[in-house]
Amino acid sequence: xxxxxxxxxxxxxxxxxxxxxxxxxxxxxxxxxxxxxxxxxxxxxxxxxxxxxxxxxxxxxxxxxxxxxxxxxxxxxxxxxxxxxxxxxxxxxxxxxxxxxxxxxxxxxxxxxxxxxxxxxxxxxxxxxxxxxxxxxxxxxxxxxxxxxxxxxxxxxxxxxxxxxxxxxxxxxxxxxxxxxxxxxxxxxxxxxxxxxxxxxxxxxxxxxxxxxxxxxxxxxxxxxxxxxxxxxxxxxxxxxxxxxxxxxxxxxxxxxxxx
Numbered sequence: 155x156x157x158x159x160x161x162x163x164x165x166x167x168x169x170x171x172x173x174x175x176x177x178x179x180x181x182x183x184x185x186x187x188x189x190x191x192x193x194x195x196x197x198x199x200x201x202x203x204x205x206x207x208x209x210x211x212x213x214x215x216x217x218x219x220x221x222x223x224x225x226x227x228x229x230x231x232x233x234x235x236x237x238x239x240x241x242x243x244x245x246x247x248x249x250x251x252x253x254x255x256x257x258x259x260x261x262x263x264x265x266x267x268x269x270x271x272x273x274x275x276x277x278x279x280x281x282x283x284x285x286x287x288x289x290x291x292x293x294x295x296x297x298x299x300x301x302x303x304x305x306x307x308x309x310x311x312x313x314x315x316x317x318x319x320x321x322x323x324x325x326x327x328x329x330x331x332x333x334x335x336x337x338x339x340x341x342x343x344x345x346x347x348x349x350x351x352x353x354x355x356x357x358x359x360x361x362x363x364x365x366x367x368x369x370x371x372x373x374x375x376x377x378x379x380x381x382x383x384x385x386x387x388x389x390x391x392x393x394x395x396x397x398x399x400x401x402x403x404x405x406x407x408x409x410x411x412x413x414x
Contacts, residue, residue, distance in 0.1 A: 164218060166211055166233035175211050176204040177218070190221035219248045230387060236402065239395035247391040247404060253277045256284065256389060256405065263385045269378055271412075275405070286386055287410045294375035295351075302347050304369040307332075310346060319345045358410040383409060 165178050176199075177191065194217055196207030207214065215231060222245040235241030251259055257275040264271060264286075271288040296304075316327045319342050326334075326342065334342055351370060359367070361383050367376065392403040 164231040164233075166214060166231060168211070168234060169206070172206075174206050174208050175214055176202070176206045177214060178204045184221070186221040187218055190217040193217070215243055216248050219243065219245050230390075235393045236395045236400050237398055239393075239397070241391070241393040242387075243391045244388040246388045249389070250404065251389060252282060256282070260284070260286065260385055260389060263388075264382065267381050267385060269382045269385070271382065281403075282405045284386065284405050284407045285410060286382055286407065287412050288378065288382055289414050290375060290411050291414055294372055294378075296370055296372060298348070298351055301351055301370055302344065305343075305347055305350075307343060310343075310350065317346055317349070355411050355413060358408050361409055379409070 164183075167176050167178075168174075169176055177196070191205050191207070191214075194207050194209050194214060196205045196209075196214070198204075199206055211233065215233065218231060230242055230244040230247070233241050233243065246259075249259070253275055257273045261273045264273065269288065271286060273284065273286050275282055275284045295301075311328050311331065314328065316325050317331070318325045322338070322342060322345075331339075331342055331346075350366075354367065354370070359379060364376075364379070367379070371379065386407055386409070390403065390405060390407070394401045394403055
């Protein structure tokens, strides 16, 4: 999902045999990026359709990031990370912004992109956490009746084990839900749909599951969400590997909504 949101066309991988690094693109990069690669004496391999060279990975990455800054390129680069994980480096992460400087930079980019909202950064020992709150109105949401009709019961329960149904005054499991019939099933379905409908306003947007909001947000507001997320991610790097409890990122973030 991340690749779809930020449209990441870059990948940097090592070639152990030649002790080199290869850079691949899903589409032709801007000329500034090509010039940056050539300045590192990297060469084009037409058979593998990649650029290759012998500079360290971080040097190649920073050259692409610097060249990307004033182009229409996406938010970042995917490359090999810690112990085989996939690392992400936003196109502006090399600036290493912290605290008020980070929130100010994102706020400026929001304004330039026409994204309305606030940005707040909290710092603590060893890290920082950023909250971007998008300004929205009721018109940015599909009417609930229309949303309800668009829902599929199976999809609604995907990745969910149980749910509190206020109308039934109890928590029911997925198996219990699909055993319900008639009006009881209808009430439970509408209660679950109402929860999903209001969740982004109460708890924030889960950017790992943006497709869940395609029938909830209007198309124009969905584009606003994607623009905001791409801007936030452009300042972030993440070389974490949860499989081995290794965490390395310059900031954590939340994307929230506030109705005006």
